[in-house]
Amino acid sequence: MQGAHADDIAATSGTGVEPKKLARVLRMLCTNHIFREVSPNIFANNRISSALDTGKPVAQIIQNAEMKHDRTNGLAALIEHCADDDMKASAYLPETLLSPVMAKSEEPTETAFNKAFNTNLPWFSWYELPGNEYIMSRFSMGMKGIQNISPGGAILHGFDWKSLPEGSLIVDVGGGIGTHTLELVRSFGHLNYIVQDTEAVVSEDFVQFWMNEYPDAIASGKVKLLPHDFLKPQPVKAPAVFLLRLVIKNWSDAYCVKILGHLRDAAGPETKLVLADSIIAHACPEDVVAESIPGYTPPARPPAPLLPNKGVAAILPYIVDMHMLAMLNGSERTAPEWQTLLKASGWKLDHVSQIPRFGSQGAKLIAVPM
Numbered sequence: 007m008q009g010a011h012a013d014d015i016a017a018t019s020g021t022g023v024e025p026k027k028l029a030r031v032l033r034m035l036c037t038n039h040i041f042r043e044v045s046p047n048i049f050a051n052n053r054i055s056s057a058l059d060t061g062k063p064v065a066q067i068i069q070n071a072e073m074k075h076d077r078t079n080g081l082a083a084l085i086e087h088c089a090d091d092d093m094k095a096s097a098y099l100p101e102t103l104l105s106p107v108m109a110k111s112e113e114p115t116e117t118a119f120n121k122a123f124n125t126n127l128p129w130f131s132w133y134e135l136p137g138n139e140y141i142m143s144r145f146s147m148g149m150k151g152i153q154n155i156s157p158g159g160a161i162l163h164g165f166d167w168k169s170l171p172e173g174s175l176i177v178d179v180g181g182g183i184g185t186h187t188l189e190l191v192r193s194f195g196h197l198n199y200i201v202q203d204t205e206a207v208v209s210e211d212f213v214q215f216w217m218n219e220y221p222d223a224i225a226s227g228k229v230k231l232l233p234h235d236f237l238k239p240q241p242v243k244a245p246a247v248f249l250l251r252l253v254i255k256n257w258s259d260a261y262c263v264k265i266l267g268h269l270r271d272a273a274g275p276e277t278k279l280v281l282a283d284s285i286i287a288h289a290c291p292e293d294v295v296a297e298s299i300p301g302y303t304p305p306a307r308p309p310a311p312l313l314p315n316k317g318v319a320a321i322l323p324y325i326v327d328m329h330m331l332a333m334l335n336g337s338e339r340t341a342p343e344w345q346t347l348l349k350a351s352g353w354k355l356d357h358v359s360q361i362p363r364f365g366s367q368g369a370k371l372i373a374v375p376m
């Protein structure tokens with residue numbers, strides 16, 4: 007690979023970046039094996055830097071910057087989102103954690119994000135402000151990027167969907183546009199589904215997604231789309247399953263008790279609560295916990311001096327935990343923390359299912375009404 011001189015990269019980028027400063031940034035990245043400096047001030051892509059590539063010609067991106075991540079695999083969007091919104095917010099964590107006003111807050115409006123972006127709005131509402139269209143669509147594409155780098159099919163395993171009787175109702179609470187319900191309905195067509203999310207999400211795009219992917223599911227009534235704010239009482243009563251995937255981690259304990267409490271109020275005696283979410287381990291041995299939660303197995307302990315939770319080899323949920331803290335006052339949770347939270351919401355943690363090949367994305371917590 008020939009590479010290009012920093013002067014030329016700067017000139018064609020259309021950004022106005024000063025070439026010598028750009029070369030220094032690229033050199034720092036090269037020093038981390040992201041790009042290669044093939045000869046002085048001449049830089050080339052390598053396998054790692056290629057993840058930053060949208061696959062679009064530079065001229066196209068300059069001409070239509072708003073659409074930079076449209077129809078990509080979402081990986082560049084994810085990296086850009088993390089390096090931008092996330093890192094800016096994270097820089098304000100010390101001031102937030104030590105602030106007399108915010109230190110003990112559980113509100114999604116009193117976070118490092120709120121300090122960094124000088125707003126009183128929760129993170130997702132702030133995205134909806136005029137002028138934030140690019141970063142909002144970048145975030146959505148970034149979520150697609152996460153899906154693309156995660157092993158597929160995790161939602162199908164860890165709960166016995168197959169054995170539910172014909173016509174049983176699954177409610178995907180905070181289900182986004184329903185990508186995981188789509189996976190479920192394709193594999194378990196004997197069940198009925200409702201996908202719930204906010205009015206903003208359950209929009210025309212949402213309907214279009216289903217019309218593109220599986221029009222019969224909507225036409226036959228097998229899948230219904232229902233706007234619903236899960237901080238309000240749940241309108242669907244006594245379904246077979248309330249499913250929440252990657253929802254609870256967005257919220258502080260006080261809000262989770264409210265969300266899960268509404269589901270408990272709407273549950274029937276046979277309703278199961280299925281939480282598809284991460285379970286983080288302590289950085290020390292956890293033998294006592296393992297005995298008290300059916301199905302929970304702490305990570306297989308690697309030999310010392312490696313850490314019992316596998317350290318950086320299993321770092322992703324710990325990074326997400328910091329992200330949740332900075333952006334939303336949300337939290338990843340350990341197995342005992344899950345147990346306590348469910349109990350406080352009127353649910354009993356029945357068992358945990360972990361499937362190692364899906365990593366931190368593969369855990370499910372199955373709870374029943376107390």
Ligand SMILES: C[S@@+](CC[C@H](N)C(=O)[O-])C[C@H]1O[C@@H](n2cnc3c(N)ncnc32)[C@H](O)[C@@H]1O
Nearest residue numbers: 180181182203204207234235236237251252253
């Ligand atoms: C991290 S996403 C998870 C989406 C989906 N379950 C998945 O796994 O792809 C959290 C979802 O919660 C939804 N949400 C946030 N606040 C909500 C509320 N008050 N009522 C209903 N949905 C809400 C968001 O719109 C978003 O789709």
